[in-house]
Amino acid sequence: MDNPKSTTANVSRRFVLAGLAGAGVSSLLPAPALARGKGEYRSLNLVNNRTGEWIKTAYWVEGTYIPDALEAISHLMRDWREDEEIPIAPATIDILAATHNLLDCGEPFEVISGYRTPKTNAMLRRRSRGVARNSYHVRGMAVDLTMKTRSIRQIAGAAKSLSAGGVGTYSRAQFVHLDSGPKRDWGR
Template sequence: MYSGRTGESIDTVYWIEGKYIKEALNEINHFMRDWRQNEAKPIDTRTIDIIAASHNLLDVDEPYMLLSGYRSPKTNAMLRARSRGVAKNSLHMKAQAADLRLRSRSVNQIARAAASCKAGGVGRYSSSNFVHMDCGDVRTWGR
């Protein structure tokens, strides 16, 4: 389902017959860790569900490229100092957000798929070629 900036990749079944698989969630938590600080937190399963549902809607075999999952407050502050697009109280710090891209789909295609889930926030970052997905309030932004 994901490949990451660190060269890692993960393709795991995390949910079967209405139950989450603890070992698979542990893998996802490690994969989506703050790689700058090597710090992990349990990723909110609602975010994982939105990511998986969006991927299914896009009908692709290509894994998402994960740019950012969980972010420690230290990493968030560093990124915020570099870019005005980083929220002070980012849901990344609560392990409830991910920034993703696909080579085979546009930002608009990915964002439309995520927004159609009506399950959280979807941000379009076209100039940086990624989509933000989170399990917060349903909202959209960007172009």
């Protein structure tokens, strides 16, 4: 993580500052209430160690998603093998942000895998039984992640408490899968 490149350059400085200024005042809400309320903001702190990119930005302010911030998040979570991206589902980003908020730390999530092209997903399926044929990664609805200062059980526990989307705990590989599909969980 030495000297990572920031992908926040395309994000409006005004929105980043607005999100940071409210850091002590507002907090993320659990999943059922994620889309309600004025005077609130949502932010995300991510690093992609494969590309050296990082982002710490407000992506939703007072009920409105910030298009430049969503684009920057989608770029960071692109398929780095194929250098292709699609928009990451806002619901997935909301689950990530709410999970991070519950962990109560400033450390970024480390993205292992975000969007995957069908080609990348097929290659990973040949290598591992744990890769789904119709993966939510291919739809821009999933992310595999970890964190240095929180265990995968802590990350998965925070995500499960939201009662939103899928949460997979991969103890051997040391990562957590989060998606905005139907509510379910697996692994330990």
